Amino acid sequence: MNKDIVYLNGEYLPADRAQISVFDRGFLFADSVYEVIPYYQGVGFRLQQHLDRLAYSLRAIRIETEYDWAAILDELVSRNGGGNLSVYLQISRGSAGYRTHAYDDRMQPTVFACCSPIRDIYADGPEQVQGFKVIVTADLRWHRCDIKSTGLLPNILVLQQAREAGADEALLVRDGLLSEGTSCNLFLVRQGVIYTPKRSSEILGGTTRELILELAAENGIPYQEVDLRPDELAGADEVWISSSTRGVVPVLEIDGCPVADGARGPLWQRMFTLFTRFQHRLMTGESS
Template identity: 70%
Template sequence: MNTVYLNGRYMAAEEARISPFDRGFLFGDSVYEVIPYFQGRGFRLQEHIARLEHSLRAVRIPNGRDWVAILDQLVELNGGGNLSVYLQVTRGDSGSRSHAYDAGLEPTIFACCTPVRDFASLPVAEVKGLAAIVTADLRWHRCDIKSTCLLPNILVLQQARDQQADEALLLRDGVVTEGTSSNIFVVRQGVIYTPKRSSEILGGITRELVLELADENGIQYQETDIDYEALTTGDEVWISSSTRGVLPVTSIDGQAVGNGEKGPLWARMFELLTRYQRKLMTGSK
């Protein structure tokens, strides 16, 4: 059974209902998280919860739930294994359509699961290089808040797909920010470069893990502004996300990145990341 969580209850997905006056439905007045569970265990779960709580504080939606208990039970009810858990918290149902809201609204909390492939199970040789395009970043300036207002992301990802590409990389005022659902890394002469943390990008959980692993393994990195030329002339380009790990980008705007093949530093980071994931999930080395 596909079990979901809604406002304190676990139920079959087809039984879940929300009010048409819920502010998440009317205004996108809500935040969310996507958390991978591998072998039934949350991957970097506390880091995801911390980011959720940052988003809730930023938009002034009340917090205070035991998120770990809610999600762990939902995963168990859906059979455990490898699942992507989607958690959305809206400001709640105001009973009418009005931009203004009362501070006492009870948030609507919804969570569901989707099967996901364990990226650590994929041999490095089988990872596909991605094609990407670069397009304007037309989103608001609080991208550090994981808001459900994702229409700009949806439109540019569809633009990429229309051009037979896998991802759209976003450019704001001449500076690369991130992908539609990923963070960006550029490698030049053995050094990893990634955009600086700011309100213009979402602080990716896997992004932070990549930098931790680089630091632990003597790989140099810099958080810095990256312009279009630096992006397209790098030796390697990667993207990262919680459910996909770290993936190589082998072409941008129809032009090869480096030699057009998956790069050696990406392969090393992929191995470091998968080893970390296996050890964390199973205790193996």
């Protein structure tokens, strides 16, 4: 099965045949938004939540569309063989036929989607999950991080900074407060309580973040959405990050220093188990 079928403006075609205008505003100005949606066994994981966030981003930048996104993406996944795939969906404002900052509401959006293979992050036990090393650094992004924009140059530069320091991710600080990672949300655990930065325009409301809080509430695990300072990381019992394609991952080292005893914490292991059960029910259609 061809793994390189993409969707572009109503067509499913080989990736090497997909073309957009050089004047497309997504290409020129990052005037576009996107979602990354994991499909496990051909089923979209938290699909509606991703599509709700996409609708929010589109409204925020004033792009109007009428598409059956679920049908489009399900068909794309099927044409790429199903199984475990990450689906990238991007909508730009389209092309005016020339370069201009001003835009016309009558422009036709450019819609693009593609797939890439991913591992089933819940298939293995918690002992198989690799903990992350992270650094803490300044948040260089714009102030509308709640919009999932393709303008990701600050994220790219900070992630490269982390990698050059021998780390996997970076935790970002703005105005003295922790916000999130370059492509993940942040959790801190103290004395059995989960703490996470509260929702604002400074962070992206992650679908996996929301699921973690739902699972915590359903299972009697206390949590708080609060302002977090960088110095609170040193006193944490556990630190986690989360994203759609990585799930919930333990952070074992920050700026070269171990988190607590440097091992995967017990509350993370419990949350990982809850995640595993949730995904199993979703993929098998079981109700419990």
